[in-house]
Amino acid sequence: MSKADEVFLKVEDLEVIYTSGKKNVQAVNKVSFELKKGQTIALVGETGAGKTTIAKSILRILPNPPAKMLGGRITLEGRELTSLSEEEMLDIRGGKIAMIFQDPMTALNPLMTVGDQIVEGLLLHNDYDKDAAENRAKEMLELVGIPKDRFVEYPYQFSGGMKQRVVIAMALACNPLLLLADEPTTALDVTIQAQVLDLIRNLKEKYNTSMILITHDLGVVAETSDTVAVVYAGEIIEYADKRELFINPCHPYTNGLFGSLPGMTEGESRLKPIAGSPPDPTDLPKGCAFAPRCPYVMDECIESKPDMKEISPGHFCRCIKAGKEI
Amino acid sequence: MPLLEVKNLKKYFKVASGINHAVDDISFSVEKGETLGVVGESGCGKSTLGRTIIHLQEATDGNVILNGEDITHVHGKKLKEVREKMQIIFQDPYSSLNPRIRIEGTIEEPLRHSGKFKSKAELKEETNRLMELVGIDERLRNAYPHELDGGRRQRVGIARALALNPEFIVCDEPVSALDVSIQAQVLNLLMDLQDSTKVSYMFVTHDLSVVKHISDNICVMYLGQLVEKASTEELFRNTLHPYTKALLSAIPSVDINNPMKRLELKGEITSPIDPGPGCRFAARCPFATSKCKEPQKLREISKGHFVSCCRIEEIN
Ligand SMILES: Nc1ncnc2c1ncn2[C@@H]1O[C@H](COP(=O)(O)OP(=O)(O)OP(=O)(O)O)[C@@H](O)[C@H]1O
Ligand SMILES: Nc1ncnc2c1ncn2[C@@H]1O[C@H](COP(=O)(O)OP(=O)(O)O)[C@@H](O)[C@H]1O
């Protein structure tokens, strides 16, 4: 087996709940996937689907309480992360594995200049001296499109997208082997977004970095990922190579996602969102979680949960109708 | 008379290394029931423009005129009135809600503050109506903001902004943090509300398909200044400014067989701190010449289509 084909990260049967009051939010339900070196998997799905929770489980930074990992194994290069000590994890976080957080403010210290924060991360995980770290930090700022004379400013003096870019600069500065990018470009315009995605692509080429890309922007998925997992109510409901998924989306939910996009060409004035809303995560349906919103629902869908079926090599779909004509 | 007129508005910030020209001499107007889209690079001053217009920040210079009345420097009771007429939906659904107040209380607060609802029952009824309007589940009434995901938090923000039937709402990237399906629901919601109440929006976004979908007119900003302004149709059909062209070319394509052909921008990004007098885009512009070192003027090229670039005749 060549090195490129080695499984780098393996997530098996991950299960996470949040306890809120007397109820449990079933955030992640038996999620499994694999990631090879240098590969990018995109996790797409509605807010609340469990994407961020999956990423945080890998880094082992779920807030406990209320979060609890009920089961599952996560292995990185054959080492089971779930069994490492907190000390060993500290070393991995920000070094081997870096995360770009969805909410930049939780990742930034409001009392420290942005420059000093990037420098701090660099000194922790590399053997830079202070000057070298400062130069590298300035270089990183410029790479994400922020002029280096802004090194001395505080987070509140930056715009939303600039804060997001600082977080990106921090995550990329240490050349991680695994990048968990949680909606990394939501606050960025397309020219800066393109620049940031180029930067990530360069990192992938240079260091063979693997990436989990969480996004709701299907355009970004199309430009950036190798494989796609569609997440719904804490489960992967469709999984395929990117090309295959875009050309032959199978699950009615995946089809609905494509239908909600505002088009750049056609002139329709109302968008077609998927009707209804995701199920109450404290009380998930016993059958298919999408059944209550599905335009093709049948009795069987409500009675029992459909299995994941391989409808063509490497294309998996969790729907009774998968592979059959509708 | 337009609902809102913005005249030569400026907002500068003093920072450690100099003066940041965040909003630098911007003018436009918005009619009743109209949506003005504002697009531009991250950090170019869109949020600052919105916050300055609705008086969350004091303008450095220039005027804001609402229904014919100059409101740039109002205060006290008048300011409270103006604030009720002009609302904002914030970019960041994470930090814009008070973490210690439950959802119900968060939505109720502006209603109570206005003094327009006499009894507890009336307040509750109006809160219910707003929650239903924006699609927040009954079960979340007693939840705290941190228990909600971004999409639901944003809906709470929208409910709050709608509470007092404002005439003008700055929507600062209201859907950027939402996934496409919920994005579509929220956009439809905002458009329906406009149909029924004739509210005007200033819609800040970096998502060009969204701005195209929702706006009547569009302003394109670059580092604190307007570089192009036109009706939506005209802007997309007859794009003139090099920055606008670069922006439109960088939209990721969902058509897997037809990836984007991006007009790549190279060169150093100009700092908004004490910028020089010339075109601020010139350092990255593929068409820049020495003429671009001079100050640029916003010119009307065809009716209603304004561009600030001395080279458009040669490059288009
Ligand atoms: N309170 C402040 N103090 C100092 N500088 C500020 C302040 N608020 C904004 N700025 C600066 O003003 C400029 C414009 O920021 P603004 O938030 O308006 O950008 P934006 O166009 O909304 O960007 P984004 O798309 O990233 O949200 C930036 O250079 C920013 O750093
Ligand atoms: N700290 C928390 N406390 C309670 N519930 C939470 C917390 N964080 C997330 N959840 C819930 O877990 C589910 C999955 O959330 P999340 O992983 O953030 O989804 P996504 O990233 O796909 O939007 C949602 O129902 C959300 O409300």
Ligand SMILES: [Mg+2]
């Ligand atoms: Mg998330």
Ligand SMILES: [Mg+2]
């Ligand atoms: Mg902003």
